[in-house]
């Protein structure tokens with residue numbers, strides 16, 4: 001038996017998988033399986049990252065979708081999508097779906113942690129934003145929603161002193177015309193339309209991007225909700241309450257709003273009350289109210305998905321035109 005009780009493949013350093021890849025190290029472990037560092041014995045001196053999916057039917061099927069989407073992106077990009085992780089190939093091994101990827105470096109959460117959660121400089125944040133938007137612009141053109149943009153799913157590849165920012169983990173992705181799941185996105189980065197159970201589309205990724213960029217800059221998650229209820233309260237604390245028309249569109253709004261459309265406010269586990277509009281984004285960022293970065297992230301954090309900036313317009317935002325010292 002090659003699996004543990006939870007369906008994880010039992011990885012042993014030095015073992016080979018598929019007669020080709022020698023296991024060197026475990027790089028990451030998630031709900032879907034493990035990602036391992038391997039030496040590729042078919043290509044001299046090369047290393048790859050292999051995602052070994054747990055042998056569970058549902059995860060296997062999701063892995064199939066991840067492969068389909070990554071291959072599709074690769075086929076339509078013709079080299080222009082260097083900000084999306086490259087898939088090399090995939091195979092079945094001892095009942096596990098395995099996906100072979102180009103080897104990348106640390107993820108953005110590792111970087112934030114290495115920096116002791118004190119936040120990174122604005123030039124780095126801008127570089128991440130710019131490169132991530134290039135990947136999101138490609139997804140947007142192909143009508144693919146990533147559905148799980150967060151620091152752990154953005155990796156850095158160091159190429160001769162230059163950072164290449166790469167989006168990974170298409171395990172929850174879907175085409176915009178085929179949104180089957182309602183329970184998507186990691187809670188801190190979950191968009192209002194997903195929380196409230198509305199129709200959703202490409203703008204949910206822009207919401208997550210806004211949350212991610214603030215977190216990179218401050219070192220702490222912008223909306224660290226312990227529950228979906230608290231998640232929405234934390235959002236309202238910063239961007240105010242949504243309109244009645246917006247609330248009416250949600251199939252789950254009754255869990256968050258009273259009959260008169262006022263938010264249901266309750267203390268969290270530490271007895272804290274989050275009052276709507278009681279926190280300002282400029283105070284969270286410690287930036288003046290005319291800061292270009294503040295303006296940029298505010299345009300990602302709009303209630304209405306239609307009002308949120310698109311990747312194409314975001315790439316043209318004036319924040320990217322100036323090289324600032326502190327803002």
Ligand code: ATP
Pocket residue numbers: 027028029030031032033034035049051085101102103104105106107148152153155168169170171
């Ligand atoms: P989750 O359970 O959070 O959805 P996941 O199990 O779907 O995650 P990934 O996000 O694809 O798996 O990978 C998990 C972790 O493994 C990543 O956060 C990253 O740190 C590491 N990793 C993934 N792909 C690579 C790669 N190509 N090179 C280096 N490290 C990688």
Ligand code: MG
Pocket residue numbers: 030152153169
């Ligand atoms: Mg992941």
Ligand code: MG
Pocket residue numbers: 030032148169170171172
């Ligand atoms: Mg995933």
